[in-house]
Amino acid sequence: MRIGIIIKETGRSLSRYIYVNLLLMVQFIICLFLLITMLTFYIEIGDNESLTQIEKFDTEKWYTVRVDFDMSMSNVTEIAREGDGFVRARDFYREITRNELFRQISFRAGQGVYLDVALLDGRFGKGQYDDLLNSDGASSKEACYAELEDNGKAFTGAYLRSAQMNLAAFELLSPKIAEGEGFTGENTTLVSEESPMPVLLGHSYQGVFQVGDTFRLLLPVMATAEAFYNAKVVGFLEEDSWMPAYGGGVAEEILFLDDYILCPVGMDIQYVPEGQEERAKIVSGQYTDSLFYSCISLYPGVSYSQAIIRAHELSEQYDVYDLLFTSTSFGMELLKNETETTIAMITVLTGAMVCFTIFCLVSASLNKIQKNLRTYAVYLVNGSGLYPIIMPFLLEMFLLLLPCMGINFLLLRKKMYLSQNYMPFGAVIFMAVLIFCAMAVFITVKLKGMETEELMRRKE
């Protein structure tokens, strides 16, 4: 019966002040939207856990960055095919890897490479290199062989275990080199078409291959099949060398590289390759793929939003794909096109809006109490306690807030899902609940302090 009274009274009050309530709701919706958006802009978001869990990387926070494939894959290679597209994509990558705001590293643990079976059979002996085959995802050993064509020459390729990283990642990881040298600024800078791609071989290759060996290597890329490189062995990794199993289909946290061929991505290609296909290969294989499996860490004093804004500015400046900071919030995404002054203004406005909304909420409640005083008095005189008066009041506020939350959730749902970041929304709900509780206390105190008789003497 009590519940019945509360529901009845809530209905009465809601319908009586229907326009005020609707206006309040509109205001709530706008306010909540702004607030959540701004919060997500400022709140520091989660880092890349898989990297941070590795001891070598746990001193910094790593944020996952991808290429924003709003455009389709073929459009990415399209960039390289058009006029100065190659130069733009390369220079964009240079700026991303060498800027004063953040350090960018790329690891790609899952991508295998193809080598000529004839070469392998000659070095290892026929069929003596099964451990090196990248058979993890393959149905059978046979599936690791493919008929390929390189510059019109047909041959059988073996799909071998391989991993890629860029120079910055290599330097940070600094695996021990058993023989030869690692990736250096020098050997990852290709000055002409003749410059080979440097490769590092795992322990299993040592003694079979020599430093200085060269061979053709197919590093498949997402968008092009024709991705052969002249590869040159520059060194061998020590036994038990490893890298983070990041950016590939490998589940473990650490990937041991003994059976692997380590290739560089994001090489600095100083010449402009002949031919559209060659340019497209390098842009997708070296730059796009590198950015697709990449993380950044911020230099001291730099905020995440600064980094995002910078990346966005660069992508505009070079007219290439944008970067998608996946651990980013939609607030950040929405506002990355804005200047700092605009953002400051929006922030101030949001603050003002929140204050104004709280003010409206309080004054609307007070107004409602004021207008209802006589009614409350009648309830009290007829045997009501305070509880059946306060509860409908709170229920009414709750019913006003709930659809606003719901609408905001619907509006922002997809964005939140993408960034896996529900925290600001939770924070705002938490704040709303706090305000709600404060109002509850306030109303209770206010009504308790009034003597029933005092209410009764008010005539309408």
Place this chain on the structure above:
Amino acid sequence: MTLLEVRDVHKSFGKKDVRVHALQGASVAVEEGEMVAVMGKSGSGKSTLLNILGGLTKMEEGEYLYRGKRLNLENGRELIRHRRYEIGFIVQYFALIEDITVFDNVALPLRYQRIPKREIRERVMSALKELGIEEKEKAYPNELSGGQQQRVAIARAVVKRPSLILADEPTGALDEGTEAEVLSIFKKLNDSGIAMVIVTHDSKVADACKRTILLKDGKNASV
């Protein structure tokens, strides 16, 4: 048997320098089933006294006995229970709620008593019938005449079968004809055993009562 008794009641309003002593030692005793009028000049404390009897106002000094038991005025729950089950209130301007129907207005006290829906319906309809306004069940208060509104208010006071009805100038807003009708309703209620305390300026109302208590400056004065 004595239904209620208040002794030596003191009540004042306002802060130090603007303090108004509304009641300064008034006492009232009402027998069960008795009909008492309270009279006195404007400002003599009649309404204040009535509100104290109804448990709406706390007093500063004095004692409240109901059926021989002391009412703890500091206990909010006890006061609410007192209002909920014992007292029916009727005021000059009816105190009806404008945006609910006559039926819902009358049903109000029963809802607080947690009476089942069906019984509420029966009791409200029979109260409305008794007062001759059953066809107004679905009307809203502002669609009724003053006399009809007061009947609704009376129906609301009696529907919970109180032992005591407190009425503050119940006929003050009514014309003479309606006043007579209301008065005869009161008599009928009183005949059915409900004690009544009626604050009034009207000697006709007072004459209808068995006894009159006269207040002067917040104290009892001899009649």
